[in-house]
Amino acid sequence: MTTSSSDIASSPPRRAGSLHRASRMHRIGHLWVHIVLCLYAVIALFPIVLILINSLKSRDAIFDNPLAFPSVETFSLIGFRKVLTNTNFALFFGNSLVVTIGSLILIVLFGAMAGWALSEYKFRGNRLMTLFLAIGIMIPIRLGTVSILQLVVALDLINTRTALILVYTAQGLPLAIMILSEFIRQIPSELKDAARCDGVGEFKIFFQIILPLIRPAIATVAVFTMIPAWNDLWFPLILAPGDTTKTVTLGVQQFIGQYATDWNSVLAALSLAVIPILLLYMLFSRQLIRGLTSGAVK
Secondary structure, eight states: OOOOHHHHHHHHHHHHHHHHHHHHHHHHHHHHHHHHHHHHHHHHHHHHHHHHHHTTBOHHHHHHOTTSOOOTTTBOOHHHHHHHHHSOHHHHHHHHHHHHHHHHHHHHHHHHHHHHHHHHOOOTTHHHHHHHHHHHHHSOGGGGHHHHHHHHHHTTOTTSHHHHHHHHHHHHHHHHHHHHHHHHTTSOHHHHHHHHHTTOOHHHIIIIIIHHHTHHHHHHHHHHHHHHHHHOOHHHHHHOOSTTTOOHHHHHGGGBOSSOBOHHHHHHHHHHHTHHHHHHHHHHHHHHHHHHHTTTTO
């Protein structure tokens, strides 16, 4: 069978045309991905923006047009003045910081140590322990509220920040261990064996080699565990409802009444409460993205 000269001459343009169409479809696919992501970003940020702009308006302006930005006539800081002068918001804010940061440190430390043990050492019950932790992710901790309350009362920890730290640590550990152990498994074993050959102890290997290498996973755990602890209302209401141990979310409830709600104060308090979450995301965003894209949550 022979190939005519016309077929040979027409094949390069056909290949160029197919490559051009493939490139065009690829660009269109990327465009749609960016459009979907931008729409999702707008939907996710809309409630935060709505809270911020309404916290700077008067009560009448909030109900007249909640979607409008503050103007010269509607601008008001009365909500922030009430929150900062009529309440112990600084104390509530400090309680939330202590509880959240304390539980976060314990979750990262104990989660990394447990993840290191489960991924590095093979022992009887290893798989059973992993399954037990997986069950801890699937079962909400709030189902054991009564037992937790009884235990806290028996330990004389009621109305203390220590009780909240312990509960949030227990709540965040299963997910943290699963994320960190999966990430630790990706570290080359040759690196750890070389350190052992040089006489480096296990504790030094863990703190000086393993922890610096799993910073993206630690950032992922930090974001995933801090937000539920900071925003939680259930356990502060049950375990620490005292005036000196209230958290931000529980302190905001005093502006919400049965018949009337001080929306200026509520929105102002929520605006102040969202600041640590935004700062945390800005601080760990790069490490968070690296952790998510490195297979840390498989």
